[in-house]
Amino acid sequence: MKKIIFSLFVLFAFLGCQNNESISLALDWYPNSNHAGIYSAIDEGFFQDEKIDFEIYTPSDPTAIISAVASGRDDFGLSYQPDVLQAQSAGLDVISVLSIAQHPLNSIMTLKENNISTPKDLKGKTIGFPGIPSNKAMLKTVLNNQGLDISDVETIDVGFELVKALISGSVDAIIGAYWTHESIVMEQQGYEINIIRLEEWGVPDYYELILITNVTFLNENKIEVEKVVESITKGYKFAIKNPEKSISSVINIAGKEIVEEDVERKGIELLIPMWESKSIPFGFQDTKKWEETYNWMKNNNFLKDELKIEDLLFTEFSNN
Amino acid sequence: MISGVLDPSLGKIKLNGSSKRLGKIAYMQQKDLLLPWLTVQENVMLPFKIKKNDTKNNFKDMLEKSKILGIEEYLQFFPNELSGGLKQRVSLLRTILQNSEFILLDEPFASLDAITRLELYSWIEKIKEHINKSIILVTHDIEEAIFLSDHVIIMSSGKNNFSYELPITLEHPRNTKITINNEFFNLKKLLLENLRKVKSID
Amino acid sequence: MINIFFNKISKSFLPLLSFISLIFIWQILSVLQVFESWLLPSPFAILVELFDSKHFLFRHTLVTAFEIFVGLFFAIFLGSILGFSMTLSKILERSFLPYIIASQVIPIFALAPILIVWFGAGFLSKIIVVFLISFFPVCIGVFDGLRRSNIDMENMLKTMGANNYQIYSILKIKLALPSFFSGLKVASVSSVIGAVVAEWIGSKAGLGWIMKVSGPLFHTERVFASILLLSLFASLLFLLVKIAEKKFIKGV
Numbered sequence: 001m002k003k004i005i006f007s008l009f010v011l012f013a014f015l016g017c018q019n020n021e022s023i024s025l026a027l028d029w030y031p032n033s034n035h036a037g038i039y040s041a042i043d044e045g046f047f048q049d050e051k052i053d054f055e056i057y058t059p060s061d062p063t064a065i066i067s068a069v070a071s072g073r074d075d076f077g078l079s080y081q082p083d084v085l086q087a088q089s090a091g092l093d094v095i096s097v098l099s100i101a102q103h104p105l106n107s108i109m110t111l112k113e114n115n116i117s118t119p120k121d122l123k124g125k126t127i128g129f130p131g132i133p134s135n136k137a138m139l140k141t142v143l144n145n146q147g148l149d150i151s152d153v154e155t156i157d158v159g160f161e162l163v164k165a166l167i168s169g170s171v172d173a174i175i176g177a178y179w180t181h182e183s184i185v186m187e188q189q190g191y192e193i194n195i196i197r198l199e200e201w202g203v204p205d206y207y208e209l210i211l212i213t214n215v216t217f218l219n220e221n222k223i224e225v226e227k228v229v230e231s232i233t234k235g236y237k238f239a240i241k242n243p244e245k246s247i248s249s250v251i252n253i254a255g256k257e258i259v260e261e262d263v264e265r266k267g268i269e270l271l272i273p274m275w276e277s278k279s280i281p282f283g284f285q286d287t288k289k290w291e292e293t294y295n296w297m298k299n300n301n302f303l304k305d306e307l308k309i310e311d312l313l314f315t316e317f318s319n320n
Numbered sequence: 321m322i323s324g325v326l327d328p329s330l331g332k333i334k335l336n337g338s339s340k341r342l343g344k345i346a347y348m349q350q351k352d353l354l355l356p357w358l359t360v361q362e363n364v365m366l367p368f369k370i371k372k373n374d375t376k377n378n379f380k381d382m383l384e385k386s387k388i389l390g391i392e393e394y395l396q397f398f399p400n401e402l403s404g405g406l407k408q409r410v411s412l413l414r415t416i417l418q419n420s421e422f423i424l425l426d427e428p429f430a431s432l433d434a435i436t437r438l439e440l441y442s443w444i445e446k447i448k449e450h451i452n453k454s455i456i457l458v459t460h461d462i463e464e465a466i467f468l469s470d471h472v473i474i475m476s477s478g479k480n481n482f483s484y485e486l487p488i489t490l491e492h493p494r495n496t497k498i499t500i501n502n503e504f505f506n507l508k509k510l511l512l513e514n515l516r517k518v519k520s521i522d
Numbered sequence: 523m524i525n526i527f528f529n530k531i532s533k534s535f536l537p538l539l540s541f542i543s544l545i546f547i548w549q550i551l552s553v554l555q556v557f558e559s560w561l562l563p564s565p566f567a568i569l570v571e572l573f574d575s576k577h578f579l580f581r582h583t584l585v586t587a588f589e590i591f592v593g594l595f596f597a598i599f600l601g602s603i604l605g606f607s608m609t610l611s612k613i614l615e616r617s618f619l620p621y622i623i624a625s626q627v628i629p630i631f632a633l634a635p636i637l638i639v640w641f642g643a644g645f646l647s648k649i650i651v652v653f654l655i656s657f658f659p660v661c662i663g664v665f666d667g668l669r670r671s672n673i674d675m676e677n678m679l680k681t682m683g684a685n686n687y688q689i690y691s692i693l694k695i696k697l698a699l700p701s702f703f704s705g706l707k708v709a710s711v712s713s714v715i716g717a718v719v720a721e722w723i724g725s726k727a728g729l730g731w732i733m734k735v736s737g738p739l740f741h742t743e744r745v746f747a748s749i750l751l752l753s754l755f756a757s758l759l760f761l762l763v764k765i766a767e768k769k770f771i772k773g774v
Contacts, residue, residue: 343683
């Protein structure tokens, strides 16, 4: 009897301690080329140099990341600027500390044989999306741009299964698919697709991937946050210069079982100009871009409360 | 009520001057009430286990008596593997092993067929020599009463308050041959006559 | 004679034969590409996947198994205690029974997302889901089982001088066992479902996590391999319960 109680005690201590020592990051999606910099930061030892025990994982529910960070369950998260804005306006205490993908990667994809090339052609169709709310906002904008309304289409939450939903024909189109990833996946399976770029139809040039953290965590652990931001920045700079090695890091750490090597090696080439360009250094957070995105969402009634731009992002570590 | 499971609504029942009877009187019923998940041996040793004296001596005593009752070879069997007659013998053994002033048998053979009943009478005759206690047998079978007992008491309930006591002087050990001799017949006649006084049999 | 022989054979042989035929037909249809391999992979592909990714699958099986065992342990432990206490006092019974019934009526999988927000996507939330799902069958199994009385046997033990504790340990617990094991059988199967669905809703690892994340990568064989592993695990649990039942309920 005593043995049982003792082992229970140890068990609970173990369970409780799980999250205490290491810093956790919730990835926005299953590991792919968009995360290359983070995996390089781990593999090349940048976190180790800063003595940070970094833990990353893919949640089985992609819609839960922001709330996990807001509640303090996870210290950091990767997410998309429009979703973060929606969460912030709903009162969640998250803040952006680094930008990764500077431009939209999200797009609407259809099978070529369905002859859908502009948003107008989406009238009366079913569209699959991953359950992440910003997709609906962007869809609405794109439809309104061509005189349509969201009620002219039917949306279905398909979680991670965007590609399958499209290929199997259970939906006519998908949104939430990246033209740097899902397009490659489908081409590899032998499907020809049409891509509708969101920025071309009224969606502003928003940040596709940003690093967020909890406001309280930031205030209490400024040094830790600086180290994490620096390590990740180093990681991406390394990935930009060494894409091959970087993808190999993703495969080695995340496991070959869940990383599609061919797709990701192609994907990183498309992503590098999205991470850094001549005019925009990696990680830079442009307050004007945040204003633009904020205004777009506010004017379309996608946000609950008014927000002050200064509260949404923290640029001390990203804009050096 | 005698066993102490029930208490009288009026008046008192005392055993050796004390009303606390429960646990002091060995009681065997019509149902064998053997625990189906215990072996015969475990069932029979149960009274010792409960009173916390399952000692070597008591075990020896149990073995001896199980030999006499012819159930030694069945000690490792489970109750559902035994016939009705065997189960009642096991129940009987359990009852007589219990440390008690006297033994109360409550129509113990009523659910057995007539022939098995006769067998059980012989087993009772055999084991009786090895028990030093009084046995109270409750039965509605006249012949059974005569065959097994040294005294038969007829009691009626209610307002009549009738009772009749008849000593049985037949010799022990008794066997079924005596059930057809004259002495037995006369005893039966006496009992029937007295029964008629309280029950409407003719 | 032939009848008896045929009877024995048909009990084990026929189900096996029909199973093998089913697999065979499935394999043939897959080879003929009657359906897309990423919609329904062939049995052979699933088997290959089991061996190829065995370390990966094994790691995640351990995760799910851990969640199930810990959740079940607490469900059995606390469920039995509560079931037992409810038989002792009518006050306890009336106080707790409505909550216990409610715990079953509220769809656990509607609660699961909230639990995951509260307790994170790690082990704790899954253990809690498994616990909530398994608690009711065990608790009610114990409660009903203990109320099953055999007055004659109880009285018989009393005439032997047994006290209340002895009546419980010698008689009542044994009488309660069939009901307890029935509850346990239900709980063991539900626990597996609970763990998997909780993992779908929010997790970092486990067989349910694999099923969710493997889908988009066209690794449908892995999804099926996970399903196979889960069924095997659930059958194993059920078998363990049956073995325990046989051991504890002898001679009945």
